[in-house]
Amino acid sequence: MSEHHITPLKTYLVIAGALFCLTAITVWVSYFDFGSLNIIIAMGVATFKATLVALFFMHLLWDDKKNLTMFIMSLMFLGIFITITLLDTGFRGGVNPEVEYPINKRAAFYDSLPLTDTHGNPVDEHGTDSHEGDEDHH
Amino acid sequence: MAENQKQNYLTHPKGIMSWLLTLDHKRIGLMYLFGGIIFFFLGGVLALGMRLELAAPGNDFMSNETYNNVYTLHGAIMIFLFIIPAIPGALGNMLLPLMLGAKDVAFPRLNLASFYIYTLGALFVVYTIIAGGVDTGWTFYTPYSTTSTSNVIPMTMGIFIIGFSSILTGLNFIATIHKMRIPGLTWYKLPLFVWALYGTSLVQITATPVIAITMVLLILERLLGIGIFDPALGGDPVLYQHFFWFYSHPAVYIMILPAFGIISEIIPVHSRKKIWGYKFIAFSTLSIAFIGFLVWGHHMFTSGQSVFSQIVFSFITYFVGIPTGVKIFSWILTMYKGQVSFTPPMLYALSFLFLFTIGGLTGIFLGAVALDIHLHDTYFVVAHFHYVMQGGTIIAFLGGLHHWWPKTMGAMYNQTVASICCLGVFLGFNGTFFPQFLLGLRGMPRRYATYDPQYAELHNYSSFWSGILGLSIFIAIMNLLWSLRKSNKLDPGTNPWGAMTLEWTHTSSPPHPHNFEEEPVLEHGPYDYDKVIVEPTFKK
Structure with a gap:
């Protein structure tokens, strides 16, 4: 010992x-x-x-x-x-870019945050961004 | 001396408190065995209930909700309350100090504490059953488990608690293996069952804390609404699967490694031949334990994880096949030109080789991403893991029970009945689960109480053979218990199979309360059948 x-x-x-x-x-x-x-x-x-x-x-x-x-x-x-x-x-968007940012960007939790597209870029409220999902968000 | 020989751990000391507060590893092992068998019976009854429901296509016997509860409880009970604790807790506790020539494990009080922690966790599970069950499946996948109204919290709490029992047992075994060996018993002279327990213990202490954290996070999310896994709260449900399988895949090796250890003991003893490739078997145990930590994502190929990690996980998964193959070939070569005797433990070991190989090879199918996407959540997966868990672990456990029963209980069972039961288990098992491979290939999804009539024939066949399987296991265990009756007790002698490890050569059957009357002296290696002749003390 x-x-x-x-x-x-x-x-x-x-x-x-x-x-x-x-x-x-x-x-x-x-x-x-x-x-x-x-x-x-x-x-x-x-x-x-x-x-x-x-x-x-x-x-x-x-x-x-x-x-x-x-x-x-x-x-x-x-x-x-x-x-x-x-x-x-880190690689979720490898094949299908839609899943790159997980679904949690649409969560109720994020309602108070400024709106972003699936790449995290800010989106104009009245939307020139054409991403489909964001329309549901409004 | 004669008086001394009569004294054994079963009868000395006497009284219920001497059992409940015992620090003797052999008694604690028996208590684990008792607990394990009760839950094995309960899990088995639930399984037969499911097979009864599935014998015909409609909801003939239980509702969909009941069926959800039944398969969840079957999985959770079998895995967390029987398979994981059974071999290390029962056979490991019973045999490890004996194999090392030690008086007990390194921390006997901690050992008793582990048993009571297991009991406490089991009580939570029993409460869950009484309170109406839980319907999430044994994996408790989010987001369903955070919203289900069934008893998720008591069940996961039970698993959290049982995890600590597992960690403490692992810790105790590692300390025992490092510190309690008799002089001369070096690492390469250890029985391979000890190596298997060592690998298992390493996995237990490194992986189990993660399931504990996972269960706590799940409970916190349910109780306090903290968003970790639930997307509605800003969490990521796939993260839950990472957490869960980071434990639960290594847990597969917590379940199978001790089984490998049992087979490595049974085959050389009943073939009367030195084990082939001792070091290969020993180090393959450690490499399986390590590789097991790198492959968890193969359970998640359809979860939405990234394609890159699917490829990585699929690739690494194939590495598991190497050390496992090494073991299988070593066991087969051990039997080659040996004096194989078809005793009940050996019959179980041979069944293991056959069934586990099917389980392992179908795992290679499922490790391939493209094929897994077709087979995921079908009966093919159900059949695969039953071939591994039941065909592997439980068959090895039954083999080990038959191998060491004469030593631990001092009685020899009826070998003819035991052999017939083994045949019944083998046929019943294949009859039950082989059709499920075919069902899965044809697209039958798992976890449904009803199905399309085109699957009826194979389901019917599977249900019929599950009855044979259940009955055979039941009779096999009854046969063991029957051997304890005073009127027909057959004395096996100290070494009925003519084995070479210390628990056979240096103790009485059943062992002395302090294991050895004097400190054993190592005279030969554990498998030196080529150097020493040890005569069996029991002739049929």
């Missing part, structure tokens, strides 16, 4: 401080619009925080590396799930 690692209190406090700082950064960046990078920045900061928790608070840094392997494996499965699901949602 490997020797049990005792982490000094100082390490915990430093990590806790770092987590608070990162939380502040998350809030701060939310005031800026980076367009499509918004989600990447938010998730990046969150992932970094989760990594700190796993490595230091959950002791994965010092533990038997088998535990770290198991942990990384679970992330790998999450990656598989998300990536392959995106192969569906």
Whole structure:
């Protein structure tokens, strides 16, 4: 059996401080619009925080590396799930453009949002856009 | 010593509380077996009810609504309450520590907790039945499941809870396999059933949380109207299918891998020959477990997912055939030039080879997108997965039950009756499900209580043989229970089949409460029939 690692209190406090700082950064960046990078920045900061928790608070840094392997494996499965699901949602218009944007664009939920065509472009209310479905929407 | 031999886990300690609060893996295994058999019976009765309804074209026996409830409950009970927990929960619990030379699993209290969590989940399912059932099909597809007025919430809650039992059992088995082996029992000396349980456990702990999340999201959508799957709320119903099958396809391997493990034990023992391709079988288990995570979209070829992902899923699906083929050929080569004896467990194993191969090969039909679009939601699919789940898993489970029954219960059943029942199961099964391939090819859709009269003949045939199948399984289980009667108890001895693994060579039948009277010493590998002669202790 490997020797049990005792982490000094100082390490915990430093990590806790770092987590608070990162939380502040998350809030701060939310005031800026980076367009499509918004989600990447938010998730990046969150992932970094989760990594700190796993490595230091959950002791994965010092533990038997088998535990770290198991942990990384679970992330790998999450990656598989998300990536392959995106192969569906990202390519739905491949053959039939009508299904490119899922039906939820017509949902009641979107009634308050400006009207768009199936490609997400804004549509004039009185419609030069000839897309059939939008007429039902009115 | 003589006094000690009489002491076994069935009789010591005594009293109902000693069972309900037991930490002994063998007793917990038996309790799982008891629970599993009850639900197997219930699921079986529902199946026979459906076949009765389908014997003639009209609504002769039940309404459409009742039929919807019956097939949903049949599927959900058989899968979540019987097939998934039966082999790991019952046979796995019973045998894993014995095969490793251990006193118990790594976490005995967690093991008991798993059983009670399973029981709690089962109670939710029973409540669902009493409250009027659920009519969505066992897959709970949205958007219907978010709008159906039947008892979707208690049913999915039950499945959510049972999932935790499955995760905890998997965790326990992994820790046990890593930590509880006796000295000298290295990875390549483990019985292949242990490898199978290891692969199953990995899938259980990595996939099961996803079904739990899926069920929670479904419940949240129903209760709070959060739009995740329902398009009316801004959700995506196909996303539900991704979530559901990301668990439920690997779950197919949770069901079939332990069955492969059982077959890998039965065939070398009853052929008295070293297993052919030990490492190939062991690693094919792990590769099936992994590839199983990449193919879920083949259940969704008609769901409206992108054509690109259809192609990817179809392509990856064929890879499953490789490790599965490796196993089938290894088992056949194990029997080649062996001393095959046609004992009841071996008859079940041979039935498995035949039926599972049909199930697997028709899976290749369904993995091809173009063909699947024609066959999707027809009886061809019903026949295919019954050939895999029943012809594969349940047949292997029955084989395993007959193989280890003398060890776990200390009694030998009537082998002639058991063999006749096996024949009845084999014929009944083929008679029931083979016509369904033909029905499916001719376009008969699944999940309907009525049908066009042109399908009547094949349905009639299928219903008739389902009766033979049900009766044969019932008599087979009664035959096992009958062997426990004191008046006709046949002593099988410690090792009736002349097997080589530790549970046969180093324990009494039934085993001692602490498994082994002294720590076992490994003398040979699990299948060294070419090096050591082990005489069977039971002669017919």
